[in-house]
Amino acid sequence: MQTYVNVKYLFALLLPFFTVLLSNAQYTHQDTLRGSNGSGRSWWDVQQYHINVAVDIDDKTIKGTNRINFNITNGGKNKVMQIDMQMPMRIDRIEFVQMKYGTLPFRREGNVCWVDFGEREFKTGDTAQAIIVHFSGKPRAAVRAPWDGGWVWAKDAKGRPWVTVACQGLGASVWYPCKDIQSDEPDKGATLGITVPDSLVAVGNGRLIKKTPHADSTLTWLWEVKNPINNYNIIPYIGKYVNWEEKFAGAKGELDCSYWVLDYNLEKARTHFERDTKPMLACFEDWFGPYPFYEDSYKMVEAPHLGMEHQSAVAYGNQYKDGYLGMDLSGTGWGLKWDYIIVHESGHEWFANNITTKDIADMWVHEGFTTYSEVLYVECRFGKEAADEYCQGLRTGIENNGPIIGPYGVNKEGSGDMYPKGANMIHTIRQIINDDAKFKAILRGLNQTYYHKITTSAEVEKYIISQSGKKLEKVFDQYLRTAKVPLLEYKLTPKPGVAGAYTLRFRWSNVIEGFAMPMRIFIDKKPMWITPKTTYQTISIKAKSSKSLEIDPNFYIISQQQ
Known part of the structure; x- marks a missing residue:
């Protein structure tokens, strides 16, 4: 214990960045740009991301493109689009597909790029619009992934490259240009093409579509997610991976499950994952309903950090420990008695990835x-x-x-x-x-x-x-x-001259106005419900002694006997 x-x-x-009292926090214009659905965001709706990234592991640099398909929700002229791209990453150019791939002017404002569409007129309801954003640079390296995130440039136990990204909270724009707000997911999913040396394996979200070899001894692994996905969940994993697959007899039929681990951990992983993974899926399908992403499969990927709920590519780094x-x-x-990361991070497939x-x-x-x-x-x-x-x-x-x-x-x-x-x-x-x-x-x-x-x-x-x-x-x-825990104040007093008769006096304190949460107590082990308010109430009960009353510990409250 x-x-x-x-x-x-x-x-x-687990939570080092949550400890500052919010009432003392100071927020900047950049915080507002990042956290609100402002004028540069509200007129367009992301439909798909098509991300391609080439990773230079030696230099710790990346370059690539993101084709952003979008619809128009509020038409007009002189539209300016907010694209998020955190420094020190660069946006090299932006092409507008509907303008025969002509380039669009843009300007930087800190971690925001303002893209100017000029006199082009958009109509509300227009679909199939697209820009291609070319980006490059040396992305922020994680200080302490996954909490203080960025790119993780690690090596495995044999000294070989082991690379990934963790960016929840920090934001996906730490490495690729996007509309970096949680309220707008790509409705039709995303593709992620990862180009790495052909001696390594690159894993992404969803299903592997194809592998394309290149003359320079690199290989592009193309992965696809068909369902909506949070920006921070779109993640590459690069290393000496091997994998195995199995089927889970789920609520919507057969669910494809695959596991990608470092080659020297294969047998250990098979044994360790077997105990919790399918029982977890069965349990959560019972309590929450079908796994939300059958089309994209369930996948767990060994990572050089503790773990994260990357959709259909859950990051696992619990070192095969319970x-x-x-x-x-x-x-x-x-x-x-179970592996915390397998259970907790997979639970996010329902709460965070399905419900966002x-x-x-x-x-x-x-x-x-x-x-x-x-x-x-x-x-x-x-x-x-x-x-x-x-x-x-x-x-x-x-x-x-x-x-x-x-x-x-x-x-x-x-x-x-x-x-x-x-x-x-x-x-x-x-x-x-x-x-x-x-x-x-x-x-x-x-x-x-x-x-x-x-x-x-x-x-x-x-x-x-x-x-x-x-x-x-x-x-x-x-x-x-509020940060206040309800306090149940009570007193059990015997009635003079009447055996087994008691008066119970009770109320809530340390609560908001109007708080009247019902509460289960036990009198001589028998359940009884009371509904305290912020003023004292008194009821008569029968009990064996003044110690007969117990508070149900399943209620998160504090109790104090007067």
Whole structure:
């Protein structure tokens, strides 16, 4: 069992960039350009990215093109397009396909490129527009991937190149030009062509379409995703990979599964992945609905960093250990019976990749539900009691250092508590619903209603409230928009002269106005529901002693006996 200090340290490893109090943050014009759907973004809708990149491993440089297919959502003349490309990467030229590949003028403003279409008139509803952006340079190298991201120029245990990118939060524009905002995914997917020395293997998202050899002893690996995909999920992996494939009998038929690992880890990986991968897929299809990307397959790729939810190419770097690098985030022991990265990062295929939030301020929808997927996996494998213990154990990682929801429009997440506190809020709501069949229907319904869609926290909250039939508005506000943990104050007092008769006095404190979350307690091990408010209430109960009352530990609250 991990100590409190160790668990806090583990969450510090997992979430180092979430610890600053948001109320003291200062935001720049560049933050607004990056985080908002401004005038250079709102008039066009990305349909596809066709990215080709040649990687010079020795020089740590890249060059390539991105053909951006787009539709017009708001027509007119004198349109200026915002393309994001982070320094020090360069945009060399931009061609407009509908202008016989003529070049377009552009200017740089920090990490933004403004593309001027001049007098050309676009009509609302125009489709099949395209530009080709040529880019080159030495992209930012990751300082501590995946948290402080960029390109990872690593070597494997045999000293051979092992290269990838991790850019969630930092943004895909750290290496390729794009519309770098979470609210606009390429609706028709993307292709990624990766040109590397022919002695290496290059893996991308989705399915391998073809390999093209070149006279200079390089090889281009072309991968394709047919479904919408987050920008930060489009990732190359380069190394001495080998792979194997298998089928999973899933909810929508046979799901193709493939695994790409370093050649010397093949046998180890086969054994290690076998235990958790298919049980995980079965568990999540039961709780969340069908895997969202059957057309693109399920894939796991060994990476030189801990891991990331790259769609249909999940990054795996947990060193073939159980838990989180051999440690248990819950401190209960249950987290050491399965591989954290396989389960957590694959859970994101439903929450983050299928259901994606418009603004990263609402990223709790990605991380809270995916952390709860760990709880559900423990439940599938080891039972409900084990899952309850695991979820409660995650609370030692909660800092309560700021709201889970961040500020909108400036490319900023909320507190890292979105992981353990988000999961415990969901677990608390599950208790309030008090009907696991309905709770499962809500999780499945979310993935169906927002299938391959962009949404918001407000929409997710509204859906859960509607489907549950519970008044959860204040519950969401309390746990998502404040850092305060509800305090249940209570006192159990015997009635004079009446054996077994007691008065229970209770209320909520440290809560927002109007907070009245129902609460399950136990009197002599028998469940009983109360609905505290911010003013004291008093009820009469029968009990064996003044110690008969227990608080249900599945609710994330603090209790204090008066």
